[in-house]
Amino acid sequence: MGFEKKIIIVKYILGTGLFFVTFYLLEKLLSGFWLTLFLLFGINVILAISLNVINGWIGFFSIGHGGIMLVGAYTAAFLTLPPSFKEGILDLHLPDFILNIQLPLLPALLFGGISGVIAGVILVLPALRLRGMYFCAGTLGFNVIMTTIAENLPDITNGAMGLRQFPSYTNIWWVWGIAVFLIYITLMLKKSYIGRAFISIGKDQDLAEHMGINLLKYKIYAFSLSAFFTAIGAILWVHLILNLFPTAFGIVLVFEVVAMIVIGGMGSVSGSIIGAAIITLFMEILAPIEEGINIFGLYVPEMLGLTTVLLGVLLITVLIKKPEGIMGEREISLELFKRKIN
Protein backbone atom coordinates (compact mmCIF):
# COMPACT_ATOMS: atom_id res chain seq x y z
CA MET A 1 0.00 0.00 0.00
CA GLY A 2 1.49 3.33 -1.06
CA PHE A 3 1.84 6.43 1.01
CA GLU A 4 -0.84 8.29 -1.00
CA LYS A 5 -3.40 5.60 -0.34
CA LYS A 6 -2.59 5.58 3.36
CA ILE A 7 -3.18 9.33 3.52
CA ILE A 8 -6.54 8.93 1.81
CA ILE A 9 -7.60 6.22 4.27
CA VAL A 10 -6.50 8.37 7.20
CA LYS A 11 -8.50 11.25 5.73
CA TYR A 12 -11.63 9.13 5.51
CA ILE A 13 -11.26 7.82 9.06
CA LEU A 14 -10.70 11.34 10.36
CA GLY A 15 -13.67 12.62 8.35
CA THR A 16 -15.98 9.92 9.68
CA GLY A 17 -14.77 10.51 13.22
CA LEU A 18 -15.26 14.23 12.88
CA PHE A 19 -18.77 13.67 11.51
CA PHE A 20 -19.81 11.48 14.44
CA VAL A 21 -18.25 13.72 17.07
CA THR A 22 -19.78 16.89 15.59
CA PHE A 23 -23.26 15.53 15.29
CA TYR A 24 -23.10 13.77 18.65
CA LEU A 25 -22.24 17.11 20.24
CA LEU A 26 -24.90 18.92 18.22
CA GLU A 27 -27.50 16.36 19.24
CA LYS A 28 -26.62 16.95 22.88
CA LEU A 29 -26.48 20.74 22.57
CA LEU A 30 -29.45 21.57 20.38
CA SER A 31 -33.04 21.34 21.43
CA GLY A 32 -36.45 22.74 20.62
CA PHE A 33 -36.47 25.51 18.05
CA TRP A 34 -32.78 25.29 17.22
CA LEU A 35 -32.93 21.55 16.67
CA THR A 36 -35.89 21.93 14.29
CA LEU A 37 -34.07 24.72 12.52
CA PHE A 38 -30.98 22.56 12.14
CA LEU A 39 -33.03 19.63 10.83
CA LEU A 40 -34.86 21.87 8.36
CA PHE A 41 -31.49 23.18 7.24
CA GLY A 42 -30.32 19.62 6.58
CA ILE A 43 -33.48 18.77 4.66
CA ASN A 44 -33.15 21.95 2.62
CA VAL A 45 -29.54 21.02 1.83
CA ILE A 46 -30.76 17.67 0.49
CA LEU A 47 -33.54 19.30 -1.56
CA ALA A 48 -31.31 22.07 -2.89
CA ILE A 49 -28.44 19.83 -3.95
CA SER A 50 -30.72 17.35 -5.66
CA LEU A 51 -32.53 20.14 -7.50
CA ASN A 52 -29.16 21.58 -8.45
CA VAL A 53 -28.26 18.36 -10.28
CA ILE A 54 -31.08 19.07 -12.73
CA ASN A 55 -31.28 22.86 -12.78
CA GLY A 56 -27.62 23.66 -12.39
CA TRP A 57 -25.77 20.80 -14.02
CA ILE A 58 -27.81 19.41 -16.86
CA GLY A 59 -29.43 22.76 -17.46
CA PHE A 60 -33.10 21.81 -17.52
CA PHE A 61 -34.85 24.22 -15.25
CA SER A 62 -37.34 22.09 -13.36
CA ILE A 63 -39.98 23.60 -11.11
CA GLY A 64 -41.80 20.27 -10.97
CA HIS A 65 -39.84 18.67 -8.17
CA GLY A 66 -42.85 19.29 -5.94
CA GLY A 67 -44.55 16.48 -7.84
CA ILE A 68 -41.67 14.11 -7.12
CA MET A 69 -41.73 15.08 -3.44
CA LEU A 70 -45.44 14.38 -3.33
CA VAL A 71 -45.06 10.92 -4.84
CA GLY A 72 -42.23 9.99 -2.47
CA ALA A 73 -43.94 11.41 0.58
CA TYR A 74 -47.22 9.62 -0.06
CA THR A 75 -45.49 6.31 -0.73
CA ALA A 76 -43.60 6.59 2.52
CA ALA A 77 -46.72 7.71 4.34
CA PHE A 78 -48.57 4.53 3.38
CA LEU A 79 -45.74 2.51 4.89
CA THR A 80 -45.05 4.41 8.10
CA LEU A 81 -48.52 5.47 9.22
CA PRO A 82 -49.86 3.34 12.08
CA PRO A 83 -52.38 0.71 10.89
CA SER A 84 -54.96 1.96 13.40
CA PHE A 85 -54.97 5.32 11.58
CA LYS A 86 -54.88 3.95 8.04
CA GLU A 87 -57.57 1.37 8.45
CA GLY A 88 -59.47 2.42 11.55
CA ILE A 89 -59.86 6.16 11.21
CA LEU A 90 -59.48 6.89 7.53
CA ASP A 91 -60.54 3.60 6.00
CA LEU A 92 -58.16 3.93 3.07
CA HIS A 93 -58.66 1.47 0.25
CA LEU A 94 -55.19 0.02 0.02
CA PRO A 95 -54.05 -3.60 -0.29
CA ASP A 96 -54.19 -5.46 3.03
CA PHE A 97 -50.47 -5.99 3.42
CA ILE A 98 -49.92 -2.22 3.28
CA LEU A 99 -52.75 -1.50 5.65
CA ASN A 100 -51.48 -3.87 8.30
CA ILE A 101 -47.85 -2.83 8.53
CA GLN A 102 -45.91 0.00 10.02
CA LEU A 103 -42.33 0.06 8.81
CA PRO A 104 -39.35 1.93 10.25
CA LEU A 105 -37.83 4.85 8.37
CA LEU A 106 -35.20 3.07 6.30
CA PRO A 107 -37.51 0.91 4.14
CA ALA A 108 -39.87 3.87 3.84
CA LEU A 109 -37.00 5.99 2.56
CA LEU A 110 -36.00 3.31 0.07
CA PHE A 111 -39.49 2.65 -1.28
CA GLY A 112 -40.32 6.35 -1.32
CA GLY A 113 -37.07 7.08 -3.09
CA ILE A 114 -37.76 4.41 -5.68
CA SER A 115 -41.26 5.71 -6.40
CA GLY A 116 -39.74 9.18 -6.59
CA VAL A 117 -37.30 7.86 -9.19
CA ILE A 118 -40.23 6.53 -11.21
CA ALA A 119 -41.82 9.99 -11.09
CA GLY A 120 -38.48 11.51 -12.02
CA VAL A 121 -38.13 9.27 -15.05
CA ILE A 122 -41.56 10.45 -16.16
CA LEU A 123 -40.10 13.96 -16.03
CA VAL A 124 -37.37 12.85 -18.46
CA LEU A 125 -40.01 12.43 -21.16
CA PRO A 126 -40.68 16.18 -21.50
CA ALA A 127 -36.93 16.77 -21.15
CA LEU A 128 -36.41 14.82 -24.35
CA ARG A 129 -38.64 17.02 -26.46
CA LEU A 130 -38.94 20.35 -24.69
CA ARG A 131 -36.21 22.83 -24.08
CA GLY A 132 -35.67 25.94 -22.04
CA MET A 133 -38.79 27.61 -20.88
CA TYR A 134 -41.18 25.04 -22.37
CA PHE A 135 -39.60 22.37 -20.20
CA CYS A 136 -40.01 24.72 -17.26
CA ALA A 137 -43.70 25.12 -17.99
CA GLY A 138 -44.10 21.39 -18.57
CA THR A 139 -42.63 20.59 -15.16
CA LEU A 140 -44.98 23.12 -13.59
CA GLY A 141 -47.73 21.09 -15.24
CA PHE A 142 -46.29 17.93 -13.70
CA ASN A 143 -46.52 19.56 -10.30
CA VAL A 144 -50.13 20.64 -10.85
CA ILE A 145 -51.09 17.21 -12.20
CA MET A 146 -49.62 15.38 -9.20
CA THR A 147 -51.33 17.73 -6.74
CA THR A 148 -54.66 17.32 -8.53
CA ILE A 149 -54.36 13.54 -8.56
CA ALA A 150 -53.55 13.48 -4.85
CA GLU A 151 -56.54 15.70 -4.15
CA ASN A 152 -58.93 13.58 -6.17
CA LEU A 153 -58.21 10.12 -4.84
CA PRO A 154 -59.96 10.30 -1.46
CA ASP A 155 -59.93 6.51 -1.10
CA ILE A 156 -56.17 6.32 -1.28
CA THR A 157 -54.76 9.66 -0.18
CA ASN A 158 -57.64 10.94 1.95
CA GLY A 159 -57.99 13.79 -0.56
CA ALA A 160 -57.53 17.39 0.47
CA MET A 161 -57.99 16.47 4.15
CA GLY A 162 -54.46 15.15 4.21
CA LEU A 163 -52.78 12.62 6.46
CA ARG A 164 -51.76 13.01 10.09
CA GLN A 165 -50.38 10.90 12.96
CA PHE A 166 -46.99 10.32 11.40
CA PRO A 167 -44.43 8.73 13.70
CA SER A 168 -41.74 11.25 14.54
CA TYR A 169 -38.85 9.45 12.87
CA THR A 170 -36.71 12.31 11.67
CA ASN A 171 -33.64 12.96 13.77
CA ILE A 172 -30.25 14.54 13.32
CA TRP A 173 -28.55 11.30 12.25
CA TRP A 174 -30.91 10.50 9.43
CA VAL A 175 -31.05 14.04 8.08
CA TRP A 176 -27.41 14.90 8.31
CA GLY A 177 -26.18 11.41 7.50
CA ILE A 178 -28.03 11.57 4.19
CA ALA A 179 -27.10 15.22 3.64
CA VAL A 180 -23.38 14.56 4.16
CA PHE A 181 -23.56 11.46 1.99
CA LEU A 182 -25.25 13.48 -0.77
CA ILE A 183 -22.71 16.29 -0.48
CA TYR A 184 -19.92 13.73 -0.72
CA ILE A 185 -21.29 11.90 -3.75
CA THR A 186 -22.16 15.07 -5.65
CA LEU A 187 -18.70 16.52 -5.01
CA MET A 188 -17.14 13.26 -6.21
CA LEU A 189 -19.54 13.14 -9.14
CA LYS A 190 -18.50 16.61 -10.22
CA LYS A 191 -14.97 15.31 -10.78
CA SER A 192 -16.03 12.09 -12.47
CA TYR A 193 -16.96 11.24 -16.05
CA ILE A 194 -20.68 11.04 -15.30
CA GLY A 195 -20.79 14.40 -13.55
CA ARG A 196 -18.83 16.04 -16.34
CA ALA A 197 -21.21 14.52 -18.84
CA PHE A 198 -24.10 16.12 -16.92
CA ILE A 199 -22.38 19.50 -16.92
CA SER A 200 -21.53 19.29 -20.61
CA ILE A 201 -25.19 18.58 -21.40
CA GLY A 202 -25.99 21.73 -19.47
CA LYS A 203 -23.47 23.81 -21.37
CA ASP A 204 -24.49 22.70 -24.83
CA GLN A 205 -26.72 19.74 -25.39
CA ASP A 206 -26.03 19.35 -29.11
CA LEU A 207 -22.28 19.63 -28.69
CA ALA A 208 -22.39 17.08 -25.88
CA GLU A 209 -24.20 14.66 -28.17
CA HIS A 210 -21.53 15.16 -30.84
CA MET A 211 -18.86 14.43 -28.27
CA GLY A 212 -20.36 10.99 -27.86
CA ILE A 213 -22.40 11.51 -24.71
CA ASN A 214 -25.55 9.44 -24.71
CA LEU A 215 -28.13 12.10 -23.90
CA LEU A 216 -30.96 9.76 -22.97
CA LYS A 217 -28.78 7.69 -20.65
CA TYR A 218 -27.29 10.63 -18.80
CA LYS A 219 -30.58 12.46 -18.55
CA ILE A 220 -32.12 9.38 -16.95
CA TYR A 221 -29.14 9.09 -14.57
CA ALA A 222 -29.39 12.73 -13.56
CA PHE A 223 -33.14 12.72 -13.11
CA SER A 224 -33.01 9.46 -11.13
CA LEU A 225 -30.33 10.77 -8.79
CA SER A 226 -32.15 14.02 -8.31
CA ALA A 227 -35.56 12.41 -7.87
CA PHE A 228 -34.29 9.81 -5.39
CA PHE A 229 -32.85 12.39 -3.03
CA THR A 230 -35.69 14.85 -3.56
CA ALA A 231 -38.14 12.15 -2.49
CA ILE A 232 -35.96 11.32 0.53
CA GLY A 233 -35.83 14.98 1.50
CA ALA A 234 -39.60 15.15 1.27
CA ILE A 235 -40.02 12.01 3.40
CA LEU A 236 -37.75 13.39 6.10
CA TRP A 237 -39.68 16.66 5.96
CA VAL A 238 -42.98 14.86 6.41
CA HIS A 239 -41.71 12.90 9.40
CA LEU A 240 -40.55 16.16 10.95
CA ILE A 241 -43.67 18.25 10.30
CA LEU A 242 -45.92 15.23 10.97
CA ASN A 243 -48.65 16.01 8.48
CA LEU A 244 -49.05 15.79 4.72
CA PHE A 245 -51.44 17.60 2.41
CA PRO A 246 -51.68 17.44 -1.38
CA THR A 247 -50.80 21.13 -1.54
CA ALA A 248 -47.80 20.82 0.80
CA PHE A 249 -45.26 20.76 -2.01
CA GLY A 250 -46.85 23.44 -4.13
CA ILE A 251 -45.21 26.19 -6.09
CA VAL A 252 -44.25 28.19 -2.99
CA LEU A 253 -42.07 25.41 -1.59
CA VAL A 254 -40.47 24.78 -4.98
CA PHE A 255 -39.92 28.52 -5.22
CA GLU A 256 -37.99 28.41 -1.94
CA VAL A 257 -35.73 25.63 -3.18
CA VAL A 258 -35.20 27.47 -6.48
CA ALA A 259 -34.29 30.58 -4.47
CA MET A 260 -31.70 28.53 -2.55
CA ILE A 261 -29.89 27.32 -5.63
CA VAL A 262 -30.13 30.64 -7.46
CA ILE A 263 -28.77 32.57 -4.48
CA GLY A 264 -26.08 29.99 -3.76
CA GLY A 265 -25.04 29.65 -7.37
CA MET A 266 -26.40 27.23 -9.93
CA GLY A 267 -24.11 24.28 -10.46
CA SER A 268 -22.22 24.59 -7.19
CA VAL A 269 -22.71 22.10 -4.36
CA SER A 270 -21.23 24.41 -1.74
CA GLY A 271 -23.40 27.18 -3.18
CA SER A 272 -26.49 25.07 -2.58
CA ILE A 273 -25.47 24.52 1.04
CA ILE A 274 -24.91 28.25 1.56
CA GLY A 275 -28.21 29.04 -0.17
CA ALA A 276 -30.04 26.49 1.98
CA ALA A 277 -28.51 28.01 5.12
CA ILE A 278 -29.49 31.54 4.11
CA ILE A 279 -33.05 30.70 3.12
CA THR A 280 -33.71 28.43 6.13
CA LEU A 281 -32.52 31.08 8.55
CA PHE A 282 -34.39 33.76 6.64
CA MET A 283 -37.68 31.86 6.66
CA GLU A 284 -37.50 30.76 10.28
CA ILE A 285 -36.53 34.17 11.62
CA LEU A 286 -39.31 35.88 9.70
CA ALA A 287 -41.95 33.27 10.58
CA PRO A 288 -42.72 34.71 14.07
CA ILE A 289 -42.99 38.21 12.63
CA GLU A 290 -45.46 36.89 10.09
CA GLU A 291 -47.70 35.60 12.86
CA GLY A 292 -47.69 38.92 14.68
CA ILE A 293 -45.51 39.71 17.70
CA ASN A 294 -45.04 42.27 20.44
CA ILE A 295 -41.80 44.22 20.26
CA PHE A 296 -41.42 46.31 23.44
CA GLY A 297 -45.11 47.09 23.56
CA LEU A 298 -45.27 47.84 19.85
CA TYR A 299 -47.75 45.38 18.44
CA VAL A 300 -46.97 44.13 14.95
CA PRO A 301 -50.13 42.69 13.39
CA GLU A 302 -49.96 39.37 11.63
CA MET A 303 -48.82 39.59 8.04
CA LEU A 304 -49.41 36.32 6.25
CA GLY A 305 -47.20 35.98 3.21
CA LEU A 306 -44.52 38.38 4.42
CA THR A 307 -41.76 35.77 4.17
CA THR A 308 -42.74 34.88 0.64
CA VAL A 309 -42.79 38.54 -0.38
CA LEU A 310 -39.32 39.15 1.06
CA LEU A 311 -38.06 35.90 -0.47
CA GLY A 312 -39.26 37.08 -3.88
CA VAL A 313 -37.59 40.46 -3.38
CA LEU A 314 -34.35 38.74 -2.38
CA LEU A 315 -34.47 36.42 -5.38
CA ILE A 316 -35.12 39.20 -7.91
CA THR A 317 -32.40 41.36 -6.37
CA VAL A 318 -29.88 38.53 -6.63
CA LEU A 319 -30.89 37.79 -10.23
CA ILE A 320 -30.45 41.42 -11.22
CA LYS A 321 -27.34 42.35 -9.25
CA LYS A 322 -25.42 39.07 -9.15
CA PRO A 323 -27.02 36.59 -11.57
CA GLU A 324 -24.43 33.88 -10.95
CA GLY A 325 -25.20 33.74 -7.21
CA ILE A 326 -22.73 33.65 -4.36
CA MET A 327 -20.51 30.82 -5.54
CA GLY A 328 -21.14 30.75 -9.28
CA GLU A 329 -20.03 27.30 -10.38
CA ARG A 330 -17.05 27.12 -8.03
CA GLU A 331 -16.72 24.98 -4.93
CA ILE A 332 -15.23 25.81 -1.56
CA SER A 333 -12.03 23.80 -1.30
CA LEU A 334 -8.64 23.90 0.30
CA GLU A 335 -7.04 25.00 -2.99
CA LEU A 336 -9.33 28.02 -3.08
CA PHE A 337 -8.16 29.07 0.38
CA LYS A 338 -4.53 28.52 -0.56
CA ARG A 339 -4.96 30.73 -3.62
CA LYS A 340 -6.66 33.40 -1.55
CA ILE A 341 -3.82 33.41 0.97
CA ASN A 342 -1.10 33.62 -1.64
Next chain:
Amino acid sequence: MNYFLQQILNALGWGSILALLAAGYTMTFGIIGLVNFAYGEVFMVAAFAAYFALTIFNLPYWMALLISLISAIVIGLVIEKIAFKPVRRAGMITLFITSLGASVIIRNLFIMLFDAKLKNFKAPSSLKGVYLLGDLIISKKNILIFLITIILCTVLVYLVKNTKLGIAMRSISYDSQIAETLGINTERTIIITFIIASFIGGIGGILWGILFGSVRASMGAIPVIDAFIASVIGGVGNVFGAVVSGYILAIGSAFFIAYLPPELVGAKPLFVWIVFFIILIFKPSGLFRANIK
Protein backbone atom coordinates in the same frame (compact mmCIF):
# COMPACT_ATOMS: atom_id res chain seq x y z
CA MET B 1 -77.97 18.44 -28.36
CA ASN B 2 -79.42 21.19 -26.20
CA TYR B 3 -77.24 20.05 -23.33
CA PHE B 4 -74.23 20.33 -25.63
CA LEU B 5 -75.11 23.85 -26.78
CA GLN B 6 -75.91 24.90 -23.23
CA GLN B 7 -72.38 23.95 -22.15
CA ILE B 8 -70.95 26.19 -24.86
CA LEU B 9 -73.17 29.09 -23.81
CA ASN B 10 -72.21 28.64 -20.16
CA ALA B 11 -68.53 28.59 -21.00
CA LEU B 12 -68.85 31.73 -23.12
CA GLY B 13 -68.18 34.17 -20.27
CA TRP B 14 -65.12 32.41 -18.89
CA GLY B 15 -63.97 31.58 -22.43
CA SER B 16 -64.09 35.24 -23.38
CA ILE B 17 -62.05 36.29 -20.34
CA LEU B 18 -59.52 33.57 -21.08
CA ALA B 19 -59.39 34.64 -24.73
CA LEU B 20 -58.69 38.23 -23.68
CA LEU B 21 -55.98 37.18 -21.27
CA ALA B 22 -54.40 34.89 -23.84
CA ALA B 23 -54.41 37.71 -26.38
CA GLY B 24 -52.68 40.04 -23.93
CA TYR B 25 -50.30 37.32 -22.83
CA THR B 26 -49.24 36.32 -26.30
CA MET B 27 -48.20 39.88 -27.13
CA THR B 28 -45.48 40.10 -24.47
CA PHE B 29 -44.65 36.44 -25.01
CA GLY B 30 -44.16 37.06 -28.72
CA ILE B 31 -42.23 40.30 -28.53
CA ILE B 32 -39.56 39.57 -25.93
CA GLY B 33 -40.11 35.87 -25.35
CA LEU B 34 -41.36 36.61 -21.88
CA VAL B 35 -43.38 34.00 -20.01
CA ASN B 36 -45.03 36.52 -17.79
CA PHE B 37 -46.39 34.85 -14.67
CA ALA B 38 -46.96 38.27 -13.18
CA TYR B 39 -49.65 38.87 -15.80
CA GLY B 40 -52.11 37.13 -13.49
CA GLU B 41 -51.27 39.76 -10.90
CA VAL B 42 -52.00 42.60 -13.34
CA PHE B 43 -55.37 40.97 -13.82
CA MET B 44 -55.86 40.65 -10.06
CA VAL B 45 -54.78 44.22 -9.29
CA ALA B 46 -57.26 45.58 -11.83
CA ALA B 47 -60.09 43.57 -10.31
CA PHE B 48 -59.10 44.74 -6.82
CA ALA B 49 -58.91 48.38 -7.88
CA ALA B 50 -62.39 48.13 -9.35
CA TYR B 51 -63.62 46.40 -6.21
CA PHE B 52 -62.23 49.12 -3.95
CA ALA B 53 -63.58 51.90 -6.12
CA LEU B 54 -67.05 50.36 -6.20
CA THR B 55 -67.46 48.95 -2.73
CA ILE B 56 -65.34 51.09 -0.46
CA PHE B 57 -65.52 54.47 -2.20
CA ASN B 58 -68.90 54.01 -3.90
CA LEU B 59 -67.72 55.57 -7.13
CA PRO B 60 -69.75 55.35 -10.34
CA TYR B 61 -69.01 52.51 -12.72
CA TRP B 62 -67.15 54.46 -15.40
CA MET B 63 -64.78 55.89 -12.80
CA ALA B 64 -64.10 52.47 -11.32
CA LEU B 65 -63.33 51.23 -14.81
CA LEU B 66 -60.92 54.10 -15.37
CA ILE B 67 -59.17 53.64 -12.03
CA SER B 68 -58.80 49.93 -12.46
CA LEU B 69 -57.40 50.23 -15.99
CA ILE B 70 -54.93 52.88 -14.88
CA SER B 71 -53.78 50.76 -11.96
CA ALA B 72 -53.43 47.73 -14.27
CA ILE B 73 -51.23 49.72 -16.64
CA VAL B 74 -49.18 51.17 -13.80
CA ILE B 75 -48.57 47.79 -12.19
CA GLY B 76 -47.74 46.27 -15.59
CA LEU B 77 -45.16 48.96 -16.27
CA VAL B 78 -43.71 48.76 -12.77
CA ILE B 79 -43.21 45.02 -13.14
CA GLU B 80 -41.60 45.55 -16.53
CA LYS B 81 -39.29 48.25 -15.17
CA ILE B 82 -38.18 46.39 -12.03
CA ALA B 83 -38.30 42.71 -12.86
CA PHE B 84 -37.86 42.38 -16.62
CA LYS B 85 -35.87 45.25 -18.04
CA PRO B 86 -32.63 44.61 -16.09
CA VAL B 87 -32.55 40.92 -17.07
CA ARG B 88 -34.02 41.11 -20.55
CA ARG B 89 -30.80 39.93 -22.19
CA ALA B 90 -30.18 37.15 -19.65
CA GLY B 91 -32.34 34.56 -21.36
CA MET B 92 -35.80 33.14 -21.04
CA ILE B 93 -35.21 31.12 -17.87
CA THR B 94 -34.06 34.15 -15.88
CA LEU B 95 -37.05 36.11 -17.14
CA PHE B 96 -39.25 33.21 -16.15
CA ILE B 97 -37.89 33.15 -12.59
CA THR B 98 -38.12 36.91 -12.14
CA SER B 99 -41.69 36.87 -13.41
CA LEU B 100 -42.51 34.06 -11.00
CA GLY B 101 -40.86 36.10 -8.25
CA ALA B 102 -42.80 39.24 -9.17
CA SER B 103 -46.01 37.25 -9.23
CA VAL B 104 -45.36 35.70 -5.81
CA ILE B 105 -44.42 39.10 -4.35
CA ILE B 106 -47.53 40.91 -5.55
CA ARG B 107 -49.92 38.09 -4.72
CA ASN B 108 -48.59 37.67 -1.18
CA LEU B 109 -48.48 41.42 -0.68
CA PHE B 110 -52.20 41.50 -1.43
CA ILE B 111 -52.83 38.54 0.86
CA MET B 112 -50.87 40.34 3.56
CA LEU B 113 -52.71 43.63 3.18
CA PHE B 114 -56.24 42.55 2.31
CA ASP B 115 -56.32 38.87 3.47
CA ALA B 116 -57.03 35.89 1.23
CA LYS B 117 -60.80 35.73 1.51
CA LEU B 118 -63.32 36.14 -1.27
CA LYS B 119 -64.63 39.68 -1.60
CA ASN B 120 -67.99 40.59 -3.04
CA PHE B 121 -67.79 42.44 -6.33
CA LYS B 122 -70.79 44.62 -7.12
CA ALA B 123 -71.93 43.94 -10.67
CA PRO B 124 -74.33 46.45 -12.24
CA SER B 125 -77.89 45.38 -11.58
CA SER B 126 -78.86 45.81 -15.23
CA LEU B 127 -76.70 42.78 -16.00
CA LYS B 128 -78.62 40.39 -13.82
CA GLY B 129 -81.03 38.03 -15.47
CA VAL B 130 -81.05 35.71 -18.43
CA TYR B 131 -82.46 35.41 -21.94
CA LEU B 132 -84.26 32.30 -23.08
CA LEU B 133 -83.69 30.95 -26.56
CA GLY B 134 -86.09 28.04 -26.76
CA ASP B 135 -84.68 25.59 -24.22
CA LEU B 136 -81.38 27.36 -23.95
CA ILE B 137 -80.49 29.81 -21.20
CA ILE B 138 -78.02 32.59 -21.79
CA SER B 139 -77.15 35.12 -19.14
CA LYS B 140 -76.84 38.82 -19.94
CA LYS B 141 -73.37 38.92 -18.41
CA ASN B 142 -72.10 36.31 -20.83
CA ILE B 143 -73.43 38.26 -23.82
CA LEU B 144 -71.82 41.50 -22.64
CA ILE B 145 -68.49 39.83 -21.92
CA PHE B 146 -68.55 38.04 -25.26
CA LEU B 147 -69.25 41.27 -27.18
CA ILE B 148 -66.52 43.22 -25.38
CA THR B 149 -64.04 40.44 -26.05
CA ILE B 150 -64.88 40.18 -29.73
CA ILE B 151 -64.60 43.94 -30.24
CA LEU B 152 -61.30 44.23 -28.34
CA CYS B 153 -59.78 41.21 -30.04
CA THR B 154 -60.75 42.44 -33.49
CA VAL B 155 -59.07 45.76 -32.74
CA LEU B 156 -56.01 43.94 -31.41
CA VAL B 157 -55.70 41.62 -34.42
CA TYR B 158 -56.01 44.63 -36.74
CA LEU B 159 -53.42 46.50 -34.68
CA VAL B 160 -50.85 43.72 -34.80
CA LYS B 161 -51.46 42.83 -38.44
CA ASN B 162 -51.91 46.14 -40.21
CA THR B 163 -50.62 49.14 -38.28
CA LYS B 164 -47.11 50.49 -38.17
CA LEU B 165 -46.93 49.73 -34.45
CA GLY B 166 -47.92 46.11 -35.03
CA ILE B 167 -45.32 45.70 -37.74
CA ALA B 168 -42.71 47.17 -35.39
CA MET B 169 -43.73 44.68 -32.71
CA ARG B 170 -43.44 41.75 -35.05
CA SER B 171 -40.08 42.89 -36.36
CA ILE B 172 -38.76 43.07 -32.78
CA SER B 173 -40.01 39.58 -32.14
CA TYR B 174 -38.06 38.34 -35.18
CA ASP B 175 -34.82 40.04 -34.23
CA SER B 176 -34.70 42.99 -31.89
CA GLN B 177 -31.18 44.07 -32.87
CA ILE B 178 -31.91 44.20 -36.59
CA ALA B 179 -35.17 45.99 -35.85
CA GLU B 180 -33.19 48.56 -33.92
CA THR B 181 -30.72 49.14 -36.73
CA LEU B 182 -33.66 49.68 -39.07
CA GLY B 183 -34.76 52.61 -36.96
CA ILE B 184 -37.42 51.08 -34.75
CA ASN B 185 -37.48 52.43 -31.23
CA THR B 186 -37.31 49.09 -29.43
CA GLU B 187 -37.70 50.40 -25.91
CA ARG B 188 -40.75 52.44 -26.79
CA THR B 189 -42.39 49.59 -28.67
CA ILE B 190 -41.83 47.18 -25.79
CA ILE B 191 -43.33 49.69 -23.34
CA ILE B 192 -46.35 50.18 -25.60
CA THR B 193 -46.76 46.42 -25.85
CA PHE B 194 -46.76 46.18 -22.08
CA ILE B 195 -49.31 48.98 -21.83
CA ILE B 196 -51.62 47.26 -24.29
CA ALA B 197 -51.18 43.88 -22.60
CA SER B 198 -51.86 45.37 -19.16
CA PHE B 199 -54.89 47.21 -20.50
CA ILE B 200 -56.30 43.95 -21.87
CA GLY B 201 -55.47 42.17 -18.62
CA GLY B 202 -57.21 44.92 -16.66
CA ILE B 203 -60.37 44.56 -18.74
CA GLY B 204 -60.16 40.82 -18.13
CA GLY B 205 -59.95 41.40 -14.38
CA ILE B 206 -63.03 43.62 -14.31
CA LEU B 207 -64.98 41.18 -16.45
CA TRP B 208 -63.98 38.38 -14.07
CA GLY B 209 -65.37 40.41 -11.19
CA ILE B 210 -68.63 40.97 -13.07
CA LEU B 211 -68.92 37.34 -14.14
CA PHE B 212 -68.17 35.60 -10.85
CA GLY B 213 -69.26 38.40 -8.49
CA SER B 214 -66.15 38.07 -6.33
CA VAL B 215 -62.45 38.84 -6.29
CA ARG B 216 -59.59 37.52 -4.19
CA ALA B 217 -55.84 37.84 -3.94
CA SER B 218 -55.00 34.49 -5.49
CA MET B 219 -57.45 34.79 -8.39
CA GLY B 220 -54.68 35.30 -10.96
CA ALA B 221 -52.95 31.97 -10.39
CA ILE B 222 -55.03 29.69 -12.57
CA PRO B 223 -56.08 32.11 -15.35
CA VAL B 224 -52.47 33.06 -16.03
CA ILE B 225 -51.47 29.43 -16.55
CA ASP B 226 -54.49 28.85 -18.77
CA ALA B 227 -53.65 31.99 -20.73
CA PHE B 228 -50.06 30.82 -21.13
CA ILE B 229 -51.21 27.45 -22.43
CA ALA B 230 -53.68 29.12 -24.77
CA SER B 231 -50.95 31.33 -26.17
CA VAL B 232 -48.69 28.30 -26.74
CA ILE B 233 -51.49 26.39 -28.44
CA GLY B 234 -52.40 29.37 -30.56
CA GLY B 235 -48.86 29.90 -31.78
CA VAL B 236 -46.66 32.29 -29.84
CA GLY B 237 -47.32 35.92 -30.74
CA ASN B 238 -50.40 35.13 -32.81
CA VAL B 239 -53.29 37.10 -31.31
CA PHE B 240 -56.02 35.46 -33.37
CA GLY B 241 -54.72 32.00 -32.51
CA ALA B 242 -54.56 32.87 -28.83
CA VAL B 243 -58.17 34.06 -28.81
CA VAL B 244 -59.42 30.94 -30.55
CA SER B 245 -57.39 28.70 -28.22
CA GLY B 246 -58.72 30.55 -25.21
CA TYR B 247 -62.25 29.66 -26.30
CA ILE B 248 -61.19 26.09 -27.11
CA LEU B 249 -59.72 25.62 -23.62
CA ALA B 250 -62.69 27.10 -21.78
CA ILE B 251 -65.31 25.23 -23.77
CA GLY B 252 -63.22 22.06 -23.58
CA SER B 253 -63.05 22.34 -19.79
CA ALA B 254 -66.82 22.80 -19.70
CA PHE B 255 -67.32 19.61 -21.72
CA PHE B 256 -64.74 17.84 -19.57
CA ILE B 257 -66.89 18.50 -16.54
CA ALA B 258 -70.22 18.02 -18.26
CA TYR B 259 -69.57 14.64 -19.83
CA LEU B 260 -67.31 12.91 -17.32
CA PRO B 261 -68.61 11.06 -14.26
CA PRO B 262 -68.99 13.29 -11.19
CA GLU B 263 -66.02 11.70 -9.35
CA LEU B 264 -63.70 13.22 -11.92
CA VAL B 265 -64.97 16.79 -11.67
CA GLY B 266 -62.11 17.68 -9.34
CA ALA B 267 -59.70 16.72 -12.09
CA LYS B 268 -60.63 19.82 -14.11
CA PRO B 269 -57.18 21.45 -13.77
CA LEU B 270 -55.74 18.44 -15.59
CA PHE B 271 -57.60 19.21 -18.81
CA VAL B 272 -55.54 22.24 -19.90
CA TRP B 273 -52.29 20.43 -19.12
CA ILE B 274 -53.33 17.36 -21.09
CA VAL B 275 -54.09 19.59 -24.06
CA PHE B 276 -50.78 21.38 -23.53
CA PHE B 277 -48.72 18.18 -23.57
CA ILE B 278 -50.58 16.76 -26.55
CA ILE B 279 -50.01 19.95 -28.53
CA LEU B 280 -46.34 20.20 -27.57
CA ILE B 281 -45.70 16.60 -28.52
CA PHE B 282 -47.56 16.49 -31.81
CA LYS B 283 -47.52 20.09 -33.02
CA PRO B 284 -44.98 22.11 -31.03
CA SER B 285 -45.45 25.23 -33.13
CA GLY B 286 -49.09 25.51 -32.04
CA LEU B 287 -52.32 25.18 -33.97
CA PHE B 288 -51.83 28.47 -35.76
CA ARG B 289 -48.78 30.01 -37.34
CA ALA B 290 -46.50 31.51 -34.71
CA ASN B 291 -45.48 35.12 -35.13
CA ILE B 292 -41.89 34.50 -34.14
CA LYS B 293 -39.20 32.22 -35.45
